[in-house]
Amino acid sequence: MSKLGRVSVAALLAFVAAGLLAYFGLLPLALLVRHSFQGAEPFASYALVASRSANWTALRGTLTIATGAAAIAFLLGVPLGWLVAATDLPMARVWRSLLALPYVIPAYIGAVGWTYLLSGKAGWLDRLWTEGLGLPALPFSIYSLGGIVFVEGAFFSPFVLMAVAEAVERIDPALEEAARVSGAGPVRVWLEVTWPLVRRAALGGVLMAFLGTCASYGVPAVLGPSARPSVSVLTTRIKGYIDLHTTGGFRQATALSAVLLLAALVFPLAERAGGGDARAAGARPSARRPASLGRWRAPALAMVAGVFGVTTLAPIMALGISSLMGNVGRGFRLENLSLVHYWVVLGRPDALLALKNSVLAAAAAATLAVVIGTALALVAARGGGRFGAVLAALPWLPYAAPGTVLAIGIILAFTGAWGLNLYGTLWMLLVAYTAKYLALACRMAAAGIEQVHPSMEEAARVSGASRLRAVGEVLVPMIRGHLAAAWFLVFMPSFGELTMSVLLFGPDTPTLGTTLFELQSYEDPSAASVLAVLIVAVILLSNFLVRRLSGGRYGI
Amino acid sequence: MSSLELRSLNRAYGPQLVVEGFEQRIASGEFVSFLGPSGCGKTTTLRMVAGLDEPTAGEISIGKRVVSAPARGVFVPPEERRLGMVFQTYALWPHMTVGENVAYPLKLRGMGRSERDARASRMLELVHLGGLDLRHPHQLSGGQQQRVALARALVMEPEVLLLDEPLSNLDAQLREELRFEIKDLQRRLGVTVVFVTHDQSEAMAMSDRIVVMKQGRIRQAGPPREIYARPADLFVACFLGAANVLEGVVESSEAGRCRVRLQALPGAPVLACRGEPPAGRTADVVLRPEGLRPAPSGALAGRVERVTFLGDRVDCRVACGPAMLRVSLPASGAPSEGAAIALEATDALAFGR
Ligand SMILES: Nc1ncnc2c1ncn2[C@@H]1O[C@H](COP(=O)(O)OP(=O)(O)OP(=O)(O)O)[C@@H](O)[C@H]1O
Numbered sequence A: 001m002s003k004l005g006r007v008s009v010a011a012l013l014a015f016v017a018a019g020l021l022a023y024f025g026l027l028p029l030a031l032l033v034r035h036s037f038q039g040a041e042p043f044a045s046y047a048l049v050a051s052r053s054a055n056w057t058a059l060r061g062t063l064t065i066a067t068g069a070a071a072i073a074f075l076l077g078v079p080l081g082w083l084v085a086a087t088d089l090p091m092a093r094v095w096r097s098l099l100a101l102p103y104v105i106p107a108y109i110g111a112v113g114w115t116y117l118l119s120g121k122a123g124w125l126d127r128l129w130t131e132g133l134g135l136p137a138l139p140f141s142i143y144s145l146g147g148i149v150f151v152e153g154a155f156f157s158p159f160v161l162m163a164v165a166e167a168v169e170r171i172d173p174a175l176e177e178a179a180r181v182s183g184a185g186p187v188r189v190w191l192e193v194t195w196p197l198v199r200r201a202a203l204g205g206v207l208m209a210f211l212g213t214c215a216s217y218g219v220p221a222v223l224g225p226s227a228r229p230s231v232s233v234l235t236t237r238i239k240g241y242i243d244l245h246t247t248g249g250f251r252q253a254t255a256l257s258a259v260l261l262l263a264a265l266v267f268p269l270a271e272r273a274g275g276g277d278a279r280a281a282g283a284r285p286s287a288r289r290p291a292s293l294g295r296w297r298a299p300a301l302a303m304v305a306g307v308f309g310v311t312t313l314a315p316i317m318a319l320g321i322s323s324l325m326g327n328v329g330r331g332f333r334l335e336n337l338s339l340v341h342y343w344v345v346l347g348r349p350d351a352l353l354a355l356k357n358s359v360l361a362a363a364a365a366a367t368l369a370v371v372i373g374t375a376l377a378l379v380a381a382r383g384g385g386r387f388g389a390v391l392a393a394l395p396w397l398p399y400a401a402p403g404t405v406l407a408i409g410i411i412l413a414f415t416g417a418w419g420l421n422l423y424g425t426l427w428m429l430l431v432a433y434t435a436k437y438l439a440l441a442c443r444m445a446a447a448g449i450e451q452v453h454p455s456m457e458e459a460a461r462v463s464g465a466s467r468l469r470a471v472g473e474v475l476v477p478m479i480r481g482h483l484a485a486a487w488f489l490v491f492m493p494s495f496g497e498l499t500m501s502v503l504l505f506g507p508d509t510p511t512l513g514t515t516l517f518e519l520q521s522y523e524d525p526s527a528a529s530v531l532a533v534l535i536v537a538v539i540l541l542s543n544f545l546v547r548r549l550s551g552g553r554y555g556i
Numbered sequence B: 001m002s003s004l005e006l007r008s009l010n011r012a013y014g015p016q017l018v019v020e021g022f023e024q025r026i027a028s029g030e031f032v033s034f035l036g037p038s039g040c041g042k043t044t045t046l047r048m049v050a051g052l053d054e055p056t057a058g059e060i061s062i063g064k065r066v067v068s069a070p071a072r073g074v075f076v077p078p079e080e081r082r083l084g085m086v087f088q089t090y091a092l093w094p095h096m097t098v099g100e101n102v103a104y105p106l107k108l109r110g111m112g113r114s115e116r117d118a119r120a121s122r123m124l125e126l127v128h129l130g131g132l133d134l135r136h137p138h139q140l141s142g143g144q145q146q147r148v149a150l151a152r153a154l155v156m157e158p159e160v161l162l163l164d165e166p167l168s169n170l171d172a173q174l175r176e177e178l179r180f181e182i183k184d185l186q187r188r189l190g191v192t193v194v195f196v197t198h199d200q201s202e203a204m205a206m207s208d209r210i211v212v213m214k215q216g217r218i219r220q221a222g223p224p225r226e227i228y229a230r231p232a233d234l235f236v237a238c239f240l241g242a243a244n245v246l247e248g249v250v251e252s253s254e255a256g257r258c259r260v261r262l263q264a265l266p267g268a269p270v271l272a273c274r275g276e277p278p279a280g281r282t283a284d285v286v287l288r289p290e291g292l293r294p295a296p297s298g299a300l301a302g303r304v305e306r307v308t309f310l311g312d313r314v315d316c317r318v319a320c321g322p323a324m325l326r327v328s329l330p331a332s333g334a335p336s337e338g339a340a341i342a343l344e345a346t347d348a349l350a351f352g353r
């Protein structure tokens, strides 16, 4: 066989994968930036955007909320992360998983849950307060700036919690013991040895929480418009511009998006600090002896349970109860328990269509991401040289880009101008989910490949297997656990995705996220809660499978 | 069975040549070892033969078939070279049973299931692992895994068998045992073997010929006895077997023999050596530990510093002025520590600087 033939076969895989990545993941972002500079003069859109005070309000809103949420994530994540990883807290492993749960559940679902509890006057907690206890109305509602900050902070706190827990586990216990032997008390050891060693990871987690909140659309979209005064952020503002359906509106949306895209530049910093995306950061069982909490054990347990109850359990329970309440007006009674909303939802063609679309798009995206991600990881790991390393780093760009921004780039790229017109089709969502979450699959595949010595494939080659066959019959079976986990890691966030879907869905392609959003804001909160319960259930099941498939090393 | 020919083989990584001008013909059925220190390019050369790496210049033929010739754009991929190869790490596939591992090369050649299973079983019996077909690799000991790797490499009756330090992960006893087994299998199957090692005793025990390498170049190639007795240079002399190296000045030199004066030693003794370094120049004299023996008239006078008991022999350190000589003597009648001793040198070798 000629050298040329061999090289092209070997390069084909890399070439196709790199091409798909460039076309579907990178082109949209490039087009977005370019488009923001088009118009009468290069900075016309920016000037227009800057001249509107509403945009400055939105920017202020984004920064305020992100700062507040990052602070909450820090205050919850650091102590809790340490408690679950380093102390003799009862059932620390279980608490660790429970407290990290918001990591896999979309934050907007938490926001929807809270709307049943604290809506100003009609929420269940409000009524318990006024009717049950006869007190004057509560002075706060979830529909407020504070409410948004609280929900975002609660749902991004796992970033800090997991980063701290993993950093604590990596500390050699001898370091702390040496300080104790040197005469430092436990508090002093914590402040002068433990904290300096976890600080980097904790701050990385805080930065992730900040960036995540900046990019978040669902929570401010659910809670912001009804707040008094109403709260607006960059992502909702961008959606507003898109909804104008005018060329000028679109151009201003791209200018605002380009501003938001700046956040992606900070992302590698947060990632490197070890805050990381702990979803794939393997957590080993640690060899350290848990620190004894002594008489603080009970209060610590109460605090952990309390935080879990308030941040996670309450909104999820609210959704569950709401979905099971036959008649909302009749309140909490056993005879009011009913599956009627489930039957109603199952009978609604729009809900069924949404379910079908979400399952299809998420499953297809997961499959595609695993295939492309494995190919990229393979090129990077097996002799791609510097080119391979760059190739494996590129999927992080669309991952770091806020979903709103990526979605607008995708609109620019795939509505006909660049070879494909996918507008209003499920393909649009498939492209978005794959581009966004490819990095997760790629990293998971890379972790698997790293564990396989190249001689495993070489032995197959010498035995008579072609390159593709060696990959297919030796490498892939050896990393199938990783690949299955990678599949679910993409499926999970895609299944309940909202941010990109609201910008990309068409009349025939509603998803669970978009349908839930519409039902809850305009029509039928009970049906919305049924969909939310469905999303949570599927995500929890997927997470369980990831844990099983990876032997407990990945997943929550 | 096939011969193997490597012609002017080069391999560069960037500006660095890790294999340079490698030229060697290996006859059909021959057992040849590549021997050399770590990093000298043994693995690289072997991988080029396997097609897992490409030469930057030169040619490789297996039998009559040219498999690598970059100048002519020829490259036969590894799967079409019909070789057997055993990796240092064994590289047994954990997701297949032992039987499936061994049968895989046959499966790739389209052999039916029952036939290949039977052949794999027979092969496993040949390496003394009969009946372990259904086990998984991780359920075997290191030595057993090594045998499976061997069976897998031999199952399709390759023309050439390549072994990359196959014994280095095993303990000393198992290593000895497997040396014999590999050699025995090779004789029975008549396969051409290229064996990479940095263990000189392994190479000497098993090979028909040894190729000694240093920094990507062949320093000497030949049968073990010949290389041991007539090393081409100081490096080869020192790499094969223990050696005392002393500096001297060549007094006279002719017809492959010379006389070298060891000025640094007490009495500046003159030794008769093999080798023909130019007279009047500095030379290195190599004395094998077993080439030194006590004799009343011995030219090398010294004192026994330390005696190490090794069973049937003892290993003595003898201080001769500034030099410390290693001497191997029969255990019976060994000198005691602190005794004065005179040594006679036989089979001394001299290499010009
Ligand atoms: N992919 C590579 N890139 C750059 N240099 C390499 C590469 N592979 C090998 N080398 C260099 O080539 C030289 C020869 O390596 P090789 O693996 O052939 O040595 P070896 O003789 O097998 O050594 P050992 O006994 O340690 O296995 C070494 O100096 C090594 O650093």
Ligand SMILES: [Mg+2]
Pocket: B042, B043, B044
């Ligand atoms: Mg080697």
